[in-house]
Amino acid sequence: MFESKSGILLIGGLGFFLFAFLSNALVPILLYRDMPEQSVEELVENQNLIYQFEDLSLRYPEEFQEHYGEPTKESLAEALQLGHDIYVGEGCWHCHSQFVRPVSNESARWGEVSSSKEYQNILNRPVMWGTRRVGPDLSREGGRRGNDWHAVHFFDPASLSPSSPMPKYPWFFDDNNPSKPNKRGIAIITYVQWLGSWLEQYPLYEDFVPLEEQMQNPLE
Amino acid sequence: MSEVAETHDATQSNSSAAIPRDLVIERLVCWYFVAALTYLFISLTGGLLMALQLVQWNPLQGIEYLSPGRWRMIHTNAIAYGFLANSFLGALHWAIPRLTLKPVLHRGLSYFIFVAWQVVVCATAIGIMMGHAQGVEWGETPTWIDPLALVGLALVAVNFMAPIVRTEGPLYVTLWYFVAAFVWTFLTYAMGNFVPEYFVPGTSAGAVGGLFIHDLVGLFVTPLGWGLMYYFVPILLQKPVWSHGLSLVGFWGLAFFYPLNGIHHFLLTPIPDFLEYGAIVSTIAVEFVVTTVIINFFGTIWGSGRAVVTNLPIRWFYTGMVLYFVTCAQCAMQVTHTFQKLIHFTDWVVGHAHLVMFGVFSMWLFGIMTYLFPRLLKQSWYSRSLCEWHYWLSLGGLLVMFIDLTLAGVFQGYYWASLQPWDVSVQGSQPFWVTRLFAGLAIIGGQLAFMFNLWMTWRLSKRAKAVA
Numbered sequence: 001m002f003e004s005k006s007g008i009l010l011i012g013g014l015g016f017f018l019f020a021f022l023s024n025a026l027v028p029i030l031l032y033r034d035m036p037e038q039s040v041e042e043l044v045e046n047q048n049l050i051y052q053f054e055d056l057s058l059r060y061p062e063e064f065q066e067h068y069g070e071p072t073k074e075s076l077a078e079a080l081q082l083g084h085d086i087y088v089g090e091g092c093w094h095c096h097s098q099f100v101r102p103v104s105n106e107s108a109r110w111g112e113v114s115s116s117k118e119y120q121n122i123l124n125r126p127v128m129w130g131t132r133r134v135g136p137d138l139s140r141e142g143g144r145r146g147n148d149w150h151a152v153h154f155f156d157p158a159s160l161s162p163s164s165p166m167p168k169y170p171w172f173f174d175d176n177n178p179s180k181p182n183k184r185g186i187a188i189i190t191y192v193q194w195l196g197s198w199l200e201q202y203p204l205y206e207d208f209v210p211l212e213e214q215m216q217n218p219l220e
Numbered sequence: 221m222s223e224v225a226e227t228h229d230a231t232q233s234n235s236s237a238a239i240p241r242d243l244v245i246e247r248l249v250c251w252y253f254v255a256a257l258t259y260l261f262i263s264l265t266g267g268l269l270m271a272l273q274l275v276q277w278n279p280l281q282g283i284e285y286l287s288p289g290r291w292r293m294i295h296t297n298a299i300a301y302g303f304l305a306n307s308f309l310g311a312l313h314w315a316i317p318r319l320t321l322k323p324v325l326h327r328g329l330s331y332f333i334f335v336a337w338q339v340v341v342c343a344t345a346i347g348i349m350m351g352h353a354q355g356v357e358w359g360e361t362p363t364w365i366d367p368l369a370l371v372g373l374a375l376v377a378v379n380f381m382a383p384i385v386r387t388e389g390p391l392y393v394t395l396w397y398f399v400a401a402f403v404w405t406f407l408t409y410a411m412g413n414f415v416p417e418y419f420v421p422g423t424s425a426g427a428v429g430g431l432f433i434h435d436l437v438g439l440f441v442t443p444l445g446w447g448l449m450y451y452f453v454p455i456l457l458q459k460p461v462w463s464h465g466l467s468l469v470g471f472w473g474l475a476f477f478y479p480l481n482g483i484h485h486f487l488l489t490p491i492p493d494f495l496e497y498g499a500i501v502s503t504i505a506v507e508f509v510v511t512t513v514i515i516n517f518f519g520t521i522w523g524s525g526r527a528v529v530t531n532l533p534i535r536w537f538y539t540g541m542v543l544y545f546v547t548c549a550q551c552a553m554q555v556t557h558t559f560q561k562l563i564h565f566t567d568w569v570v571g572h573a574h575l576v577m578f579g580v581f582s583m584w585l586f587g588i589m590t591y592l593f594p595r596l597l598k599q600s601w602y603s604r605s606l607c608e609w610h611y612w613l614s615l616g617g618l619l620v621m622f623i624d625l626t627l628a629g630v631f632q633g634y635y636w637a638s639l640q641p642w643d644v645s646v647q648g649s650q651p652f653w654v655t656r657l658f659a660g661l662a663i664i665g666g667q668l669a670f671m672f673n674l675w676m677t678w679r680l681s682k683r684a685k686a687v688a
Contacts, residue, residue: 002468002472003390003391003396003468004390004391005384005385005391005399008391008396008399008400009399009400009403011475012396012399012400012471012472012475013399013400013402013403013404013475014403014407016475016476016479017403017404017407017408017439017479019479019480020431020479020480020482021411021431021479023480023498024427024431024479024480024482024483024495024498024499025411025415025424025427025428025431027495028423028424028427028491028492028495029420029424029427031424031492032420032422032423032424037421037422086351088353088354088355089290089351089352089353090287090289090290090351091287091289091290091292091293091353091360092289093355094289094292094293094357095289097565099489099490101488101489101561101564102488103488103557103560103561104561104562104633104636104637105636105637105638105639106636108639109636109639114489114490115490116422116423116490118422118490119421119422119423119425119426119490120421120422120423121421121422122421124421124422124425125416125417125418125420125421125425126354126355126356126416126417126425126429127416127421127422127423127425127426127429128355129426129429129486129489130565131357131485131565131569132565132566132569132570133565133566133636134274134646135642136642158276161643163276163643163646163647163650164643164646165273165274165275165276165646165653167273167278167281167287167288167289168281168282169287170282171284
């Protein structure tokens with residue numbers, strides 16, 4: 001049996017693999033089967049995120065108008081999804097993690113320890129935990145910085161953080177100009193602002209002011 | 221030409237006399253190796269780009285298709301699917317027919333697989349370069365290529381299983397590993413690329429992702445690597461493997477425990493603790509299994525130790541084995557929460573990855589290539605000392621890189637835990653990153669020596685053919 005073709009194929013090859021899959025993959029899948037998975041449409045029902053998206057539309061009116069039109073839930077969903085795809089495609093997740101561990105003072109640095117329900121959404125297919133932190137964890141990044149900070153940072157990280165090894169992303173901007181984020185630029189900023197925006201402790205938490213009111217008193 | 225070939229055959233080991241001429245498609249073995257070395261260079265370029273980026277010396281900043289983030293993924297994928305997979309396929313085309321004395325299923329299919337696999341790897345590299353990577357570590361192959369790659373893996377299995385199925389009686393150790401690897405590679409690839417993408421999100425996807433990262437090393441690369449060691453080492457040393465019993469323990473221990481390890485890549489995440497502990501315990505168990513395998517191989521070389529000095533392939537093989545033992549000893553420690561707290565997310569892990577992918581498996585494959593190229597080209601190496609340069613630069617570069625990154629990891633871990641600004645950890649890493657850059661350059665230098673040597677050997681073989 002231990003040296004025969006069928007023994008190796010069926011027990012070693014199929015059997016042990018299946019055993020591992022059942023015990024290590026199927027168990028968590030069953031554990032979380034009742035935790036609902038949120039779609040992008042559900043995720044954009046988030047006042048913190050809407051606030052940031054509207055802020056982008058005010059800060060970069062021409063670019064925003066050109067690429068996303070009005071800051072509606074639909075355009076927000078589009079930006080969030082695209083931002084996620086860029087995060088994956090650019091390999092940001094190989095330099096930034098997205099989970100706060102219960103050790104090494106991480107909750108003092110970034111905030112609440114991560115829990116499973118935060119990841120039960122379509123943008124975590126596959127989950128964006130990451131395995132290396134060249135830069136800081138981003139799971140509580142939303143609201144920590146302003147949109148203009150992010151724009152300049154993506155354009156040239158070293159201009160804000162002189163020793164930063166983070167690459168430049170000039171292709172997120174039109175005309176090689178950090179105050180003109182293009183479709184991708186607005187999307188990646190939206191995505192970064194989304195991270196952690198579902199938490200109580202979201203740093204810049206403010207009561208949401210509808211766009212029309214903001215426009216009536218732009219200086220407030 | 222035939223004369224040269226014949227005299228050369230006669231000088232090979234006695235066993236080859238009984239092997240029919242067209243059993244091995246030697247041309248294909250050669251093509252696979254050359255393709256593998258080409259991707260090795262692409263991968264090294266990616267690594268170099270990232271190393272330069274980290275020390276802020278990247279001269280190609282701001283070019284979309286050369287973005288270090290993307291090339292970091294090309295770096296790992298070109299190694300796994302370009303270099304390792306191609307060299308393994310080449311070596312399998314040599315080893316399996318000779319071991320079973322039967323040809324592969326179909327020559328035409330073999331050529332087709334060769335071309336198809338190159339298409340898969342090139343498409344992967346181009347897809348990632350264009351920004352279409354998939355969010356699975358070690359499986360960044362764009363989603364639309366995954367089904368094609370899977371068909372390729374199935375064809376590989378069918379093509380090689382044909383001669384194995386037709387052999388009678390119990391199989392030799394090498395073939396245990398190969399048979400299992402064909403099944404595992406296919407299942408692993410399907411699991412890792414489809415389940416977390418299309419079936420489950422979040423924590424469950426993380427668990428599957430961990431299994432995938434680990435199984436790709438443990439159930440694709442490792443069994444093919446050890447299978448080839450069980451084949452080449454006894455041939456080169458001209459004596460049998462020391463203990464058949466230990467071979468059995470090694471194979472079945474690996475088959476049982478290795479697949480259970482995956483979750484250890486995501487310790488202290490929201491994955492439930494009991495699953496994490498299961499992975500930790502099995503990882504430590506793997507270390508014991510590995511020790512039996514290492515003992516078996518050192519039992520085999522016992523009494524012929526000088527071969528390590530005189531026989532270059534044997535030296536590559538045994539260096540790889542020592543480093544394999546180091547890797548696994550490291551695994552057993554770093555899998556504990558004590559180490560995890562400090563070193564997870566740091567360069568320690570990057571050092572570990574280089575140790576196993578370059579220090580073990582690439583070294584074994586360089587050994588196999590060093591042994592096989594003269595037999596494929598019917599021409600001994602142009603320069604033995606270039607072969608030595610290849611060895612010493614690779615080993616030296618790797619050791620410096622490994623020690624350097626391991627230390628860097630410890631520093632980074634303490635910087636982070638001490639709650640100093642992030643920038644402090646980045647600046648504190650600079651000396652380590654500069655050292656790593658030069659270690660990488662040494663490794664690249666070694667591979668250049670190898671390529672040049674190969675090129676000159678090939679030219680000599682052409683000339684010899686022309687004369688004959």
